[in-house]
Amino acid sequence: MSSSTQKEIKVGILGATGTVGQRFIQLLSTHPYFRLHALGASSRSAGQTYAAATKWKLATPIPEEVAGMVVSECDPSVEAFGECGVVFSGLDEKVGEIEDAFRRANLVVFSNAKNYRRDSLVPLIVPTVNPSHLSVVRAQQASLSLSKGYLVTNANCSTTCIVVPLRALELAFGPLKTVMVTTLQAISGAGYPGVSSLDILDNVVPYIGGEEEKIEWETNKILGGVTDGDDGFDLHAAGPGPINVSAHCNRVPVIDGHTACVSVAFQSGTKPSVEEVKKVLKGYKAEVVELGCPSAPKESIVLHEAQDRPQPRLDKDLYAGAAVHVGRVRECNVLDIKFVCMLDNVRLGAATSSVINAEYAVVKGFIQ
Template identity: 45%
Template structure:
């Protein structure tokens, strides 16, 4: 029997990708679509300017959009996926959790809160234990779980694999696709024939979220990983797929072959949306590339290549599809983990 789910912010870019992935999902059934008051009462076909590269799923196009309000969502919805703007999410998501809903959110608000799990299931599924802390401290009946920023989620699986060598310091320079800014985030006049060497707030997210994801949970709190992380974030004129150049200082001195083995052998997790191999390694020096490699593992795998040793550790490139693994797919994977662990 499928779990009835809803999408908060269903008309936006990530909301549309959520619907594309949820419609054929074997464990979830779309039962509620919410948006702003201006869209409430309209059919989804009329409310959403559909931009995903596949038709609106049958059964969704003619569904009625409701306001983003707990009273507008049916009580039998077991899980909500949130793609709300962070300012809206900060105000609205707690209202849904207080009303008893479990929310798997892609929104950036609250990711670093001490009692909110920031989770990549293959990396730190045990952090889900923070939900009990959250419920005790806030008196919530539901639960709030977050997935990290799209640039963070590209890099962290590779760092988790490198931690066996003693991860000490990380610097990353990103080449981020325009879809990461949303449909109206970067104009064509800004990005065509150009690179924008700054993305507001992005570096801070990478530097803090990665340490929480790699941190240890003792049953009461998460201790941040001790590695020092610094980031430089750049917008480039590719459509999808964040490519990142990473320099990692390590306590040990592994050969490139050992690093590749650590990446390739890093375990996945037995959930529907998790790829069979989490990190795929290319030997070619000019791979991975966004256009060629962003859809590995159904868009849920991380690609790595260009592995070279440095005088302090290793240098490499990594790539992931930013709206699949980095956003909608990440939220759905967290929802699958919540279902597996019996949180709704």
């Protein structure tokens, strides 16, 4: 598919005024495939212009053509949403049922919320890991008697960070047995207003509600396969196990960029060398990159050799925040290999994942 000849696809955003919604606006205002057409927010915002309704918190200004667009409610009966080829949702878990209403109105929804991630008919896709899981939407459509609409989720931001290098390792060295991960997560992961400054300035909060369970469970679904016949995900296999994942999640005073310290052991019992691991990480080619999805990063994994990298503030912006950064690859005294990885939690960890997933869907013919 050539971006120059294709017809632009109208897109809508649910939760357009929120933290993830603002990233969607930023990513989509100049997108080669997609054109912003409908913006949905709470009834409090509906009827106002986007500029008036939004506490814009990004360091680039609101795109001029978006500032004057009128925000509507998040309702599939709004005409502008009905005209959309894709609806991106930055809604959080509390309003997740809205996404289902959009799907049942025969619309294609790419969701950031956790609500449907565990559904056996809903793909949970990290674009540089398992976009082929998109195939399951056919079974989803069949089960709901929908001709066009379906729902796809992307993963929790911390899960996304670790599964990209884990996928590369698994392809090279065989199935994983155990994964230990400790995260140092940015405040933007909690949305706005989110974390009180009194809680996090000069401090660490060693707990993020529900986060550890998400990492432990989602890793298995993402790295697991679809059932024979493409008719869903074998969730019994998907958690707990077959990969034993143990997570500890911390909030730290960082604005954007989640860091994770990871140790991994393989089922084979054979420990690859540090040099082999580095070579595999460096050489990893994600399908979305090879297909030329416009928002896919040039490198899915950026391997750092400097012993004090990656660092969130210095590294997250590379490739518009769409890569996972890996560094400090070394032997682990307890498991086989350990390393540190980092991603931009509000870009690849949220909005960018949805956008690349949708680009893949366009390229593969899942969006008309």
